[in-house]
Amino acid sequence: MMTAPQARPAVAPVTVTAPAPEPAPLLDVRGLTISYGNARGTLRAASDVGFAIRPGEVMGLVGESGSGKSTIAMAILDLLGGGGRVDSGEILFDGVDLRRLPAAERRALRGDRIAAVFQDPFTSLNPALTVGRQIAEPLIQHKSLSPRQAAARVLDLLAEVGIRDPRRVTAAYPHELSGGMQQRALIATALGCEPKLLILDEPTTALDVTVEARIIDLLAKLCDSHGLSALFVSHNLGIVNRICQTVTVLYGGLVVETGPTGRVLSRPAHPYSKGLVAALPRITAGRRHRLPSIPGTVAKLSGPPAACVFAPRCPFAEETCRSQPQAMLTDAAGDGVRCWKADALAGTPWPDEESAARKPAPQAPAQPTAPLVEVDHLRKVYGANRSILPWLRRAGTVAVEDVSFTVGRGEVVGVVGESGSGKSTIGRALLALTEPSAGTVLFDGTDLTRQVKQGDQDLRRRAQLVFQNSAASLNPRKTVGDAMDRPLVLAGRADAEERRKTVAGLLTRVGLPSAYADRYPHELSGGERQRVNIARALATDPDFVVCDEAVSALDVSVQANILNLLAELRDEMGLSYLFITHDIAVVSHIADRVLVVYGGTICEEGPTGRVLRPPYHPYTEALLSAVPRLAEDGQEAPRILLEDAAPTPGGQGCAFAARCPRKLGAICDEQAPPVHRADDGHRIACHIPLATLAERAAVFPELVGDAAH
Structure with missing residues (x-):
């Protein structure tokens, strides 16, 4: 007997859930081309630039000075100024092309839904207004708050950015705050109107590394807690690594690589990205060595590129690179690279990395015959008044307290510490530019301060100085040749033709064409200006040079070139350096010994290798x-x-x-x-x-x- 078939158990239908669509970009830059016009013609600062930032994403925009980073940031903010123009492209913010909005609507967005934090906090703040009033201004303008309401909101904002005494800071003027406090005040100003997009244009370049670390952590926390999107403009990949999820690399106004930060920084695909990563100083306790560097300067274009813009500086370039423009190649993940050889170069390091590790620079003599500079119990107090009238006496501010050390012949002594630690005061005392309150400075066995007071110009000739700001160190109205001729005249060189040949030889020695003698400072890049300053310091044939933050304001690639140059000159000429900086990684590549200075005192001293080990x-x-x-x-x-x-x-x-x-x-x-x-x-x-x-x-x-x- 046949049995009826049993019913099958019901099977629940399978529901396939489609992946959630990616959110639309908050900022979408498409085909952006920007140029500047002047009497000499047109300079193209950005060519067909495109990138997107999604809600809550922080994207790094990196490259050397002159690559177009700040120009793009200013275009987004509608702050290009005279001479700059957007030739083509779109800047979509929340789906709306900013270029199509009336000027009044663009102004209303700036400071409200789009905010910015710039590089130098001191120049960004009005010195004549209190900090509280400056933070309150956009709240009153954009949010229509009353002055009383704005004042209460300012206190909350300052507390949010980590300022412990908001009431005191609101009543303070910018000059009464440290650089880090000023930058926190600018961040509070930017956050006041609760923007959706933050433009950060080199916001930590002017700060010490310790202050910089706190500001970067603060920005990362605020972007996360507020759900902010941000464009972080920087030349330093190490900083970008700390805060950005994605990175776009610019060179010569072109995007040459884009992708997740971790991938770009650990496995860069474009040769230029490889060079930037290689040039970042690494702290090393081994022997000093040359830093990998990118030769030459950033390309400047007047029109669309006819070939690879990086080819003149690229160690991997072939004839195809020099004759054909490069297209942006994008993979399935959306990563892009503008190099036809990217796949073949995968895993290939920047060539100088291996050679630099194999060829350490010669060490200074381990036991010099006698110190060139001897500092004994140096003390410096500013603003002291020892009047016989008790009510007029002032103790003053102690800048340096009981500092003793030596600098040997041919030795590089690094001095590291934060701003205000006394580094520059020590350097100035060693050049008799400030008189010690106590203690002595002997130069080649002679009391330097006493001899300079007595008019001994030979000591001035033998000790020179290179400052941090390469532009401010040169007279903008004098040619390079005139600037370098002056110390030769002061040194008693009467023959003009001999001085001209000396200037040409010095320029050649620091890696610049002798024709640069006829150029003005504004016609040179930052690295070239600093080479001129070094050449000028060498004009009097010195024995000792104080480098006061001489590379702190430079791009990492230019910084590497200048550090290598200083090391070469030391080995060729037997120079001694006092190398002042806040960056201990830089010191590890050039110094034989390190002084770690805090609060005007030496808290640690020793050979570089020993100081960098526990x-x-x-x-x-x-x-x-x-x-x-x-x-x-x-x-x-x-x-x-x-x-x-x-x-x-x-x-x-x-x-x-x-x-x-x-x-x-x-x-x-x-x-x-x-x-x-x-x-x-x-x-x-x-x-x-x-x-x-x-x-x-x-x-x-x-x-x-x-x-x-």
């Missing part, structure tokens, strides 16, 4: 951790963030006690730290025992041995 002074450890760098996988490296606090030079305890993350207690506030002496002349002024300091290698454990990045 045991670290807690302040040295913080400086090391603040250096922007790339881990092997392109991820963020660990760091120590220091709180804002004024040092206490000349006090009873340790100057660093108020900010020290490893403070022991009252002993640090009340007693001067003992000086521990380790191997090879390494000394650390700290209450923490050396053995305890040596147990911790949290920042750079890989530097314990001889291996380096």
Whole structure:
């Protein structure tokens, strides 16, 4: 007997959920072409530039000075100014082309839905207005708040950006705040109207590495908590690595590479990106070596490129690169690269990386016959008044307290520390540009201050200075040749033809054509101007040069070229340098010995290799951790963030006690730290025992041995 078929159990229908569509870009730049016109013709600053930033995304826009980064940021803000014009393209913000809006509507967007934080906080703030009034202004203008309502909102904003005493800061003028506090005030101003897009144009370039680390962390936290999108303009890939999810690399006004930050920084595809990553200083405890660098300068275009714009500087260039323009090649993931050889070059490093590691620069003599410069118990107090009238007496501000060290012949001594630590005061005292309040400075066995007072110009000739700001160091109305001729005249060189030949020879020595003698400073790039300043310092055939933040304002690629030049000149001419900087990574590539200065005192001193290995002074450890760098996988490296606090030079305890993350207690506030002496002349002024300091290698454990990045 047949049985009826049994019914099958019901099967629930399978629901296929379509992937959620990606949100539309908040900012979509398409085919943007920008040019500047002047008497000499037209300069194309951006050519067919395109990129997109989605809601909540922070994108880095990187490249050397002159690559077009700031021009694009100014075009988005409608701040190109006279001479600049957008020739073609679209700037879509929330789906609306900003270029098609009336001027009044574009102005209404700026400061409200689109805000900006610029590079130099001191020039961005009005020195004649209080900080509170400047932060309140956009709130009153864009949000129609009353002055009382705006004042209350200002206090909230300042607290949000990490300022501990908002009421005091609102009543302060810009000059009464530190650089980091000024930048926080600018960030508070930008956030006041709750914008959707933040334009950050080199917002940390003018800051110390420790302040920079705090500002970057603050920006990252605020972008995350407010759901902000941001365009972060920078020449420093190490900083971009800390805050950006994606990165777009510009060169000669063209986008040459784009993609996720981790991929671009760990496996760059375009040769230019490889060169930028290679030029970023790595902290090394091994022997000094040349930094990889990109030769030449950024291309300047007057029209559409006829070939690869990077070909003249590219070590991988072939005939095809020099004869055909390059198209942007995009993969399935949306990553793009403007190089037909990108696949063939995958995994190939910038060529100078390997050669630089194999060819360390010669070391200075280990035991010089006698120090060239001897500093003994140097003290400098500004603003002191020792009047016989008690009510007129002022103790003054202690800038340097009991500093002693030497600089050997042919030796490079690095001085590192934050702004206000006393570095520049020490450098000026070594050149008799400021008179010590106590202590002595001997130059080649002679009291420098006394001899200069007596009119000994030979000492002036033998000791020279290179400043940080390459543009401000040169007279804009004088040609390069005239600027370099002046020290030769002062040195007694009477023959004009001989001086002209000397100037030509000096320019050649620093890697510039002799024809540059007829150019004006504004016709040179920042790196070229700094080479001129170095050549001018060499004009009097000195023995000793103080480099006061000489590379701090330069792009990483230009910085590498200048550091290599200084090392070569030291080896060729036997020069001694006092190299002042806030960046300990830069010092590791050029200095034989390092002085770590805080609050006018030396907290650590020793050979570079020893200072960069544990045991670290807690302040040295913080400086090391603040250096922007790339881990092997392109991820963020660990760091120590220091709180804002004024040092206490000349006090009873340790100057660093108020900010020290490893403070022991009252002993640090009340007693001067003992000086521990380790191997090879390494000394650390700290209450923490050396053995305890040596147990911790949290920042750079890989530097314990001889291996380096």
